[in-house]
Amino acid sequence: MKTVSFFLIVILFIMISCTNTNPIEEEKADDFQFYLEQFADLKILRYPVFGFEELPLQQKELIYYLSQAAIEGRDIIFDQNNKHNLAIRRTLEAIYANYEGDRENEDFKALEVYLKRIWFSNGIHHHYSTDKFMPDFTLDYFTDLLNTIDEAKLPISKNEVIKTLVPVMFDPAFDAKRVNQTEGEDLIATSANNYWADGITLAEAEAFYAKMKDPTDRTPVSYGLNSRLEKVNGELTENVWKVGGTYSAAIEKIVYWLDKALTVTENDDQAQVIRYLIDYYKTGDLKTFDKYNVAWLADQNSHIDFVNGFIETYGDPLGLKASWESVVNFKNVEATKRTEIISSNAQWFEDHSPVDPRFKKEEVKGVTAKVITAAMLGGDCYPATPIGINLPNADWIRRDHGSKSVTIENITYAYDKASEGNGFLEEFAFSQEEIDRIRKYGFQADNLHTDLHECLGHGSGQLLPGVAGDELKAYGASIEEARADLFALYYMGDIKMIELGLLPNEDAYKSAYDDYIRNGLMTQLTRIKLGDDVEQAHMRNRQLISKWAYENGKADNVIERVSKDDKTYFVVNDYKKLQSLFGELLAVIQRVKSEGDFEAGKKLVEDYAVKVELDLHKEVLARYEKLNLAPYSGFVNPVYMLEKDDNGEIVNITLDYTEGYAEQMMRYAKKHSWLPTYN
Numbered sequence: 001m002k003t004v005s006f007f008l009i010v011i012l013f014i015m016i017s018c019t020n021t022n023p024i025e026e027e028k029a030d031d032f033q034f035y036l037e038q039f040a041d042l043k044i045l046r047y048p049v050f051g052f053e054e055l056p057l058q059q060k061e062l063i064y065y066l067s068q069a070a071i072e073g074r075d076i077i078f079d080q081n082n083k084h085n086l087a088i089r090r091t092l093e094a095i096y097a098n099y100e101g102d103r104e105n106e107d108f109k110a111l112e113v114y115l116k117r118i119w120f121s122n123g124i125h126h127h128y129s130t131d132k133f134m135p136d137f138t139l140d141y142f143t144d145l146l147n148t149i150d151e152a153k154l155p156i157s158k159n160e161v162i163k164t165l166v167p168v169m170f171d172p173a174f175d176a177k178r179v180n181q182t183e184g185e186d187l188i189a190t191s192a193n194n195y196w197a198d199g200i201t202l203a204e205a206e207a208f209y210a211k212m213k214d215p216t217d218r219t220p221v222s223y224g225l226n227s228r229l230e231k232v233n234g235e236l237t238e239n240v241w242k243v244g245g246t247y248s249a250a251i252e253k254i255v256y257w258l259d260k261a262l263t264v265t266e267n268d269d270q271a272q273v274i275r276y277l278i279d280y281y282k283t284g285d286l287k288t289f290d291k292y293n294v295a296w297l298a299d300q301n302s303h304i305d306f307v308n309g310f311i312e313t314y315g316d317p318l319g320l321k322a323s324w325e326s327v328v329n330f331k332n333v334e335a336t337k338r339t340e341i342i343s344s345n346a347q348w349f350e351d352h353s354p355v356d357p358r359f360k361k362e363e364v365k366g367v368t369a370k371v372i373t374a375a376m377l378g379g380d381c382y383p384a385t386p387i388g389i390n391l392p393n394a395d396w397i398r399r400d401h402g403s404k405s406v407t408i409e410n411i412t413y414a415y416d417k418a419s420e421g422n423g424f425l426e427e428f429a430f431s432q433e434e435i436d437r438i439r440k441y442g443f444q445a446d447n448l449h450t451d452l453h454e455c456l457g458h459g460s461g462q463l464l465p466g467v468a469g470d471e472l473k474a475y476g477a478s479i480e481e482a483r484a485d486l487f488a489l490y491y492m493g494d495i496k497m498i499e500l501g502l503l504p505n506e507d508a509y510k511s512a513y514d515d516y517i518r519n520g521l522m523t524q525l526t527r528i529k530l531g532d533d534v535e536q537a538h539m540r541n542r543q544l545i546s547k548w549a550y551e552n553g554k555a556d557n558v559i560e561r562v563s564k565d566d567k568t569y570f571v572v573n574d575y576k577k578l579q580s581l582f583g584e585l586l587a588v589i590q591r592v593k594s595e596g597d598f599e600a601g602k603k604l605v606e607d608y609a610v611k612v613e614l615d616l617h618k619e620v621l622a623r624y625e626k627l628n629l630a631p632y633s634g635f636v637n638p639v640y641m642l643e644k645d646d647n648g649e650i651v652n653i654t655l656d657y658t659e660g661y662a663e664q665m666m667r668y669a670k671k672h673s674w675l676p677t678y679n
């Protein structure tokens with residue numbers, strides 16, 4: 001039954017994409033189960049892999065092998081996030097799997113929620129705020145449960161659990177923050193991630209990597225990207241993540257599946273990408289990683305694509321060490337026509353951007369953008385996943401070879417479907433007109449924003465000679481995200497969007513502006529605990545932009561703060577002026593980035609992006625609580641089912657969408673968990 005209904009959705013979706021109408025409006029088939037469950041501040045969704053069934057067998061096989069490579073590295077991100085994460089996860093999983101007492105009482109339910117949260121954030125710290133979250137059951141209860149479990153089933157002895165893990169789990173002050181970005185503190189010593197060994201100070205770490213850098217090198221490797229810095233007898237040394245090095249057990253499995261993938265590649269370019277990646281995993285050589293990235297950019301004709309490796313550096317306060325992640329995907333050919341329009345006009349956008357000509361690219365190179373369908377999420381992209389990706393990250397590769405950017409539309413689609421009718425807009429949008437506009441254009445405008453942000457925003461502009469790109473330090477990520485968002489916001493309000501057929505009319509960008517301002521000034525606060533500052537880079541970016549525009553547009557009443565029935569609303573009065581404010585701020589932010597002006601970057605972020613107005617925050621949380629929603633979403637993966645003939649040859653691969661969240665996590669723990677408990 002499920003399969004039949006799902007086919008219906010696929011067919012409908014294809015029809016809809018072809019006619020370019022809004023799927024949200026038109027989509028009638030709602031048998032696909034997008035929403036699974038909700039706990040703490042998290043909800044679990046499922047994404048449909050539209051179009052998989054129609055792929056030729058060889059491409060299905062390629063996706064299958066890459067999807068296995070995407071799952072095998074999962075333990076790595078747990079260990080990277082905190083050195084006790086694997087021990088805690090495995091201890092709780094042992095209890096969860098084997099406890100034979102009452103599983104229905106509140107204490108056990110609390111333990112279950114705690115474990116589900118750990119699965120979600122790949123460790124004991126919140127995936128977004130990076131604050132440690134605390135169990136809602138007592139130490140006594142935990143100890144009782146632990147004592148009923150056969151010691152052989154635990155990853156470490158019971159004594160070790162009590163001695164080592166209990167303080168980590170139950171003492172709020174111990175390893176309280178995974179990534180500390182508080183200005184003036186030792187960001188390394190106070191961050192609980194596992195990228196830097198205990199006892200290493202910020203000054204030591206900075207000095208270690210400063211020594212490696214050659215300011216005359218125009219094509220530097222990404223120093224420190226794939227290693228943990230250790231301190232042995234007072235000497236600093238890198239433990240590289242590779243076959244035969246740290247995380248070898250997981251990386252060997254990844255390489256095994258990449259080798260399989262090599263047997264079914266679509267073309268030589270794609271095969272070359274996989275060969276470089278295997279070589280990099282075997283050697284840990286960052287020069288090979290650069291070669292891999294350049295080859296990945298050159299592979300333009302493959303239908304199937306993937307990311308697999310140590311990629312993003314958000315988890316390291318210094319922005320050097322990369323977390324392990326994977327996304328396997330294939331092209332959504334129909335929707336990609338939209339991004340092709342954008343990328344083929346990239347030079348026009350660069351030329352007309354409101355920034356100082358010195359900071360513009362004279363020649364925009366290799367901007368490629370596509371809309372993709374995610375087929376498997378892994379590591380740092382699972383279960384919480386980005387909706388757009390722009391890679392590679394190395395500035396010189398982007399300068400010389402361009403970048404690839406993607407919008408993951410089956411994920412944004414699932415978000416949209418899951419949020420239908422949840423009451424959120426009705427609560428926070430000021431007028432019915434605003435609500436209607438978002439219903440009509442929201443999905444389209446959001447996707448276009450992501451396209452512009454990823455494809456043009458991050459790829460736009462240039463650094464002045466002598467600027468390396470890491471000068472902004474802990475403020476760098478927020479400034480970079482603001483730059484990309486502003487590029488998108490500024491151009492969404494340009495008539496060019498309608499001329500290019502990317503938006504139907506002016507109402508569409510207005511809905512995007514309403515949405516952005518409401519979120520940046522108000523509703524994103526639902527993601528923060530009362531009294532806390534804004535810390536996550538994307539959130540800082542959104543508040544920076546919204547607050548700056550609000551403050552700097554005050555004289556003209558561009559954005560108005562309205563109080564109605566004791567509720568606060570932010571209402572955009574002048575969309576054209578707001579667009580020009582976005583342009584002004586883009587010019588400022590681009591200068592900060594291009595010149596590497598740390599002080600100016602710091603001031604912008606500290607003045608606009610960090611502090612929260614307590615009363616407003618209280619009000620927003622109270623209004624939100626009544627809706628009983630969860631601000632964060634993550635996804636379970638589909639299960640790939642092999643159909644084989646009598647000789648064991650694969651004859652077809654199908655997707656199963658029935659696996660539950662805990663079920664999937666326990667299966668991964670059993671079948672795809674390779675690392676020692678401590679690495």
Ligand code: ZN
Pocket residue numbers: 453454458481484
């Ligand atoms: Zn971004």
